[in-house]
Amino acid sequence: MSAWRAEQLETDLDHFHLGPVDLSLGTREAVAVLGSSGSGKTTLLRTLAGFLPMHGGRLLRDGEDISDWLPEERALGYVPQGLGLFPHRTVFGNVRYPLELRGAADADLRTNALLERFRLAPLARRRPSRLSAGERQRVALARAIAAEPEMIIWDEPWQALDVGARHELGVVLSELREQDGIPIVVVTHDPALAFSLADSFVVLDQGRMRLSGSATDLLDRPSDPFVARFVGYENVYDRPVLEAGRAHGFTAWLLDRAGPEGVALGNPVIVPTTGVPSTWEGVVRSARPTPEGLRLELTVDDLLVTTQLPRPWPDPLPALGARLRFNVAEATVHRLGTRRGGSS
Amino acid sequence: MSAGGGTPVHRRWRSGPYWLALQIALSGSLLLLLLLPIYALLTYAPLSRILAAAQNAYVREAIWLTLYASGLAVLVTALLAVPLGYLLARRRFPGRSIVEALVALPVAVPHLMVGLGLFFLVLPGSPLYQFTNAIGLPVYDSIWGVVLVMAVVSAPYTVLASQLSFQAVDDRVLEAARSLGAGGGTAFITVTMPIAFRGILAGLLLTWARAVSEVGGILILAYTIYPGGLYNGPVTNTISVYIYDLFQAGDLVDAAAVSSVFLLLAFVLFLGVRLAERSGWVPWRRGDLAP
Numbered sequence: 001m002s003a004w005r006a007e008q009l010e011t012d013l014d015h016f017h018l019g020p021v022d023l024s025l026g027t028r029e030a031v032a033v034l035g036s037s038g039s040g041k042t043t044l045l046r047t048l049a050g051f052l053p054m055h056g057g058r059l060l061r062d063g064e065d066i067s068d069w070l071p072e073e074r075a076l077g078y079v080p081q082g083l084g085l086f087p088h089r090t091v092f093g094n095v096r097y098p099l100e101l102r103g104a105a106d107a108d109l110r111t112n113a114l115l116e117r118f119r120l121a122p123l124a125r126r127r128p129s130r131l132s133a134g135e136r137q138r139v140a141l142a143r144a145i146a147a148e149p150e151m152i153i154w155d156e157p158w159q160a161l162d163v164g165a166r167h168e169l170g171v172v173l174s175e176l177r178e179q180d181g182i183p184i185v186v187v188t189h190d191p192a193l194a195f196s197l198a199d200s201f202v203v204l205d206q207g208r209m210r211l212s213g214s215a216t217d218l219l220d221r222p223s224d225p226f227v228a229r230f231v232g233y234e235n236v237y238d239r240p241v242l243e244a245g246r247a248h249g250f251t252a253w254l255l256d257r258a259g260p261e262g263v264a265l266g267n268p269v270i271v272p273t274t275g276v277p278s279t280w281e282g283v284v285r286s287a288r289p290t291p292e293g294l295r296l297e298l299t300v301d302d303l304l305v306t307t308q309l310p311r312p313w314p315d316p317l318p319a320l321g322a323r324l325r326f327n328v329a330e331a332t333v334h335r336l337g338t339r340r341g342g343s344s
Numbered sequence: 345m346s347a348g349g350g351t352p353v354h355r356r357w358r359s360g361p362y363w364l365a366l367q368i369a370l371s372g373s374l375l376l377l378l379l380l381p382i383y384a385l386l387t388y389a390p391l392s393r394i395l396a397a398a399q400n401a402y403v404r405e406a407i408w409l410t411l412y413a414s415g416l417a418v419l420v421t422a423l424l425a426v427p428l429g430y431l432l433a434r435r436r437f438p439g440r441s442i443v444e445a446l447v448a449l450p451v452a453v454p455h456l457m458v459g460l461g462l463f464f465l466v467l468p469g470s471p472l473y474q475f476t477n478a479i480g481l482p483v484y485d486s487i488w489g490v491v492l493v494m495a496v497v498s499a500p501y502t503v504l505a506s507q508l509s510f511q512a513v514d515d516r517v518l519e520a521a522r523s524l525g526a527g528g529g530t531a532f533i534t535v536t537m538p539i540a541f542r543g544i545l546a547g548l549l550l551t552w553a554r555a556v557s558e559v560g561g562i563l564i565l566a567y568t569i570y571p572g573g574l575y576n577g578p579v580t581n582t583i584s585v586y587i588y589d590l591f592q593a594g595d596l597v598d599a600a601a602v603s604s605v606f607l608l609l610a611f612v613l614f615l616g617v618r619l620a621e622r623s624g625w626v627p628w629r630r631g632d633l634a635p
Contacts, residue, residue: 086520144524
C-alpha cells in the first residue's frame, strides 16, 4: 500500500476557494476531515479523487506526483455521498464492476469472495433500491475494495445509518485499515466514530484548513466553536453571544478570555462554599443522574453552563431553581479562533 | 375539530366520498372523450367493409409504407436526437436555451408549416434538390420525403426524453464508476446509457407514434409516393394521406373502414410493447430506477 501526501493543495469550484490544504497519510493510517457544511470537505475529497482540477499544490503517491492523473488512473476507492451505487446492476453486478473493467478472469470468484466477506451473499441478486442503508454501505465498500484501491476516500460513511450499523461499519473500516493496510480518508459529522477510526484530523472552515493534528491536539487546542463542540465541549460560547450579553459578571469574565470566535470551557467544578476566587453562581435548570455523574445544567446570566458532578452527589438532588456556586479553572478555558493554518 | 366551523367540512371534502366522486367524474369524462370517437369510428363501417379493407392490396401497401417510413424516421432520430439530448443534459454552452426552443418548435407549429419549410428547402432545381436526387434519396413525392417530415416533427420527443433521462443519471454514480477505473467513454457505455436507456426508449416509442400519425407535412412534401432513387416499391400513400384522400372524395365508409384497420393494428402494436415490458422481454424492468 502507498503513502500519500497532498501539499498546499488548492482548487476553485464556482465561487468557492479551497486550500491550501496539507494532508499526509501512510499505510494503515486514517484521516478524518471535519468541518461544518459548506466548509469544503466534499470539494477536498473530489479534488483528491481527480474530479476537480488542482489550481495549486500537488498530490504525491509514494513520492510520485499524480496531480494530473485522471480519476480512473489514481487507484482511489472514492465513495461519494449517497454511495453512487449503480441502480441498474444487482449487488453482484455492482461489486463485479471494477473486476470487469480490468477483464479479470476470476471476476466471479473474487466477487463471490467479497460478497461473503461483507455478508452480502444472500443479497447478491438484489438491486440497490431494495437494500437497507447498512447493506448499501457494505456494497459500496465491497465494490471499492474490488478495485484494489491504494486508498479509500469516503464522503460521510455513516450517513443515514442506525446505531448498530454505524458501529459495524466502523469496525469494518478499522479492519480494512489494520488487515489490508489501506489508508482511509473520511468526511464525517460523527465525532465518536471519527475518533474511533482516525489517527489524525483535518479541520476545514470556509475552504481553509483550520487545524490538523491528533485527537489530543483537537481536545487541548480546539480551533473554533465547531471543533470545540465536535470534540465534545458542552460549554461553548460564540463571541457574538457574549458580546450581546451582560457587560459584567460571568459573561464579561468569559468575554475577557474569548478569542475572535468565542470561548470553550472544560468541566466547571461545583464548589461547596463561597469566597473562592473565580467563583460564580448559577440557577439549577436540570439535574439528571447518569452513569458518568450527576449532570447539571445551570443558567448564569443568560448563559447555559453544563457540568458533571462525580459520585457521591448530594441526596436529595439539587432542586430546580436552587442556587449553586461553581468554579472554572483557567487551564480549562480555551480561546477559539486564534490560530490559523496547521500545527503539529 | 372544535375550533373553526369550516375545518370539519373541509376535511370531509378532501378525504371523503365527494373528493373521490369528483376524481372519478373528471377522469371518467376524459376516458369517454378518448373512447367515444374510437367507438364511432369502429362502428361506422360494417364489419364486411373493414375486412375487405384489411385485404385490400393498396391499403396494405400504404400501411406497410407508413410503418417502414416511421421505422426509418425513428432510426434517424435515435442516431441524431439522442446525442443532442445528451449535449443539452450534460454540457453548458452559450445559446443552450435557444437550441432548446428550436428543438421544441416543430411540435409547437402546424405541421403544414414544417412541410412547407422542407418544400422550399428542396425546391426543384435547388442545389439540395440536385444533391438528394444524385445520392438516390429524392425528397419530393418520395418515401424519403416522408421519412424526413416524420423525423423532423417527431425528433423533439426523443431529444426531450433523452435529455431528461441523461439528466436523471446521478453525477456521483458516474464519479464512482470513474474512480473504480472506468474511463469517460467506458463509464458512458456501462453506466450512463444503461440507466438512461429506458427513458430514451420511451421517447423513441413516442417518436414513432408521432411519426406514424403525421399527415400535415406529408400532404405538402410527399402526397403521393412514386418509386425513384433507392425506393422501387409501388406508387402509394402513407395511410394518413390515403384516409384523408378517401374522406375528401366523400367515401366516408371506406375512410372509416381503413381507419378501423389501422386503429386495431396500432392498438395491437402498443399492447404488445406494454406486454413485453411486463413480461420482461425487454432489457429493463419496472422499478429498476426507483431510488
